[in-house]
Amino acid sequence: MEFYAEADTERWAAEPDKRPGRTAFQRDRARVLHSGALRRLSGKTQVVTPGSRSQAWDASPRTRLTHSLECAQVGRELGAALGCDPDLVEAACLAHDMGHPPFGHNGEQALNDFAKDIGGFEGNAQSLRLLTRLEPKRFVRAAESGKPVSVGLNLTRAALDAATKYPWARGGHPTDPASVKFGVYEDDLPVFAWVREGATPYSKCFEAQVMDWSDDVAYSVHDFEDGLHAGHIDPGALRSETERADIWRVAIGRYVPQDTDPQELSEALERLTEQDWWPHRYDGSAVSQARLKDATSQLIGRFCLAAEGATRAAFGTGHLTRYGAELVVPRAARNECAVLKAVADRYVMQRDEQERLRADQRVVLAELADALTARAPAEGLDPQFRALYEEADDERTRKRVIVDQIASLTDAAARSLHSRLTVHHR
Template identity: 80%
Template sequence: MEGTAPAQPYENHLPPPGYDPTSVDRWAGEPDKRPGRTAFQRDRARVLHSAALRRLAGKTQVVTLGTLPQVLDSARTGKTPIEAWDASPRTRLTHSLECAQVGRELGAALGCDPDLVEAACLSHDLGHPPFGHNGEQALNEFAHDCGGFEGNAQSLRLLTRIEPKRFQRSEETGDLVSVGLNLTRAALDAATKYPWPRGAHPTDPTSPKFGVYDDDRPVFDWIRKGAPDHRTCFEAQVMDWSDDVAYSVHDVEDGLHAGHIDPGCLYAEPERQSVFAVAIGRYVPADTDPAELAEALDRLLDQEWWPHGYDGSAVAQARLKDATSQLIGRFCLAAEGATRAAYGTGRLTRYAAELVVPGNARLECAVLKAVADRYVMQRAEQERLRADQRIMVAELAEALTARAPEGLDPQFRALFDEAPDDRARKRVLVDQIASLTDTSARSLHARLTI
């Protein structure tokens, strides 16, 4: 239930320019500790200082850091095992920070509140479990009879329920109930990529993507009050494109730096066709003409700053970093220019506009995603590692089911004991596993199964 208004008004309870008063409402009303900060600055600070964000440092982005397959692969890359261990691929945390930097600048250029967009970008991956999308798949199978699992729905659950920051008393029982970080309505809406429950995708009912579990519907309905059905707000669209830009560009950068991607292979026709096959249906619609993807790839290869002949030298690393910067600027400027052409120069916020991303920019971004997918994610040793990780998550879920509340953190042990039925208890187990880092998941699995 929506909380009462704070005891006294402070300056930062006023909405920033371009936002109405409902955008800075919080589910549970609270006074301000420091007058003068905007509501969205407080939102950003709460996410930045959250334990959930820190845990992303131990969660896989694309390639697991410091694993045996990386060391074994050193024979192919020409690196020593120590160098393979020091490759330092991005984690979910570094990706989120980079996404936030991209989103903050793009949002500000379009008239959004930059702190609001940055808070959304920092929040967008908080609900992802250990082992990336691989762990997400395994948890979804385990949770099939209690509402499934989706990283974005889990992010909303974490922001509004799990992360301990604010509590309010239940009107029904009088007990203290967590309201998570108690972010503003606009911040929670901006972090919502898929504003619908499971099975309610507006164009594809079979899509696995959704943004809210059934038992989180009350706060979701409060967030979405007055919003058009199934439509993401403008800030969420900026966050979503910033996410695409950041991970498409940086995954290729990581792949080149680690020696998994040979830039010369992108000129060989069989290799190009294999990249396009990965892209079609996964990163672009199934009816996309491969010739369009070929043109997109050639546009990138024709750029003077493209990292041709990357060899890992200091000069090559500097050129690669410049190429990364050029690509991010290229994609952001394309979206900014097209959106301004459609809506003019005014402040664009909430539901006053749609982010316009030109088709050529989307195709170029999709090609980069497919390159990283083909040469980094689809390596044989990564496939074997992912298979082992899925088995580990499944075994961990089975062990927790059999032995809970043993193995649960104190926070989740209390929730497990208070759960009214088996479905609710299983959701607590899912919440516990999703909160683990890669390392803590391995450790807990070893403790409960060996």
């Protein structure tokens, strides 16, 4: 903590510590860990839908919650090795996916279509909104009306900044204005400006960079592991030049720059498959499961040590924090990570069954959004969102409340509410 400035530990609304002896970042971590929004991630899809009968084994695939917990473990250790406050990095990792809606990125796209006339939808921008406005933890009195106003979890400036993967508004990407990625809605610009006080525009703080790489490492390795467990990935197929060509087509432009030479990706895969611990086959036996678990540990260690070594070589020893350093990830490590992402994409996400499921999910969310629009606030809104809807003074704000309500739902809750609001009204 002594390596962070007083401004880093400030909160939007000042408040005393109820339990002296804890650091500000320990409080941040505890608030995120105990939040309802984090718990709801247990019911939100990561890649393989929990309970899917297409799984070859009862593999208990990752949910958004288990992914966030694993990301937090990776980030805490990598951040500590580089001199960051480990509680700060862990809080950011736990919080980074809290704004994601039901049905993963598919749900994100469906909500973005519905909200296109009010600023769109983006999971990372929703996370900031949730942390600073929607998650009920702290309220303050409005200066003019005296009414209680939520400030969300009221995290420190450093924690909110560390959880911000895309520090710009919609259309504000520094190099690609057409990018669909952004980190703040127009409604939330005041608190975003407060979070970013003193920061260089568009730059991510060091802890956010650690969080971002930890996220990449966790989901690339674990999505690959889940794909093997579910029987969708055949390690033997990765030796086929035809299959590899398909994987490179998925990777280039999505996971690596458009001008990447496929030979570079082939070399990355070769480096991985040459390792003694690489899972060349998988049959679901206890021995295979143990070998695969060792492979995931080896991969995580490989990617983290590569970033730690390169960053230390560039910035030296000591505590690397906030805007005093940049995380350096060697190109070779990024390519290896990208290959794992592309393998999971090609063999898990691009299955015909998954596309049929995604099409159904898009219909569910589109119809749910229309039903809530027609029936709110009388039907469908939780008490928290019903009150916000009734207080709204224009259609734009009311529509954003509907988006907030849908985004808060688990996969099962979205389907249940859709059924309740549509089946009996057809």
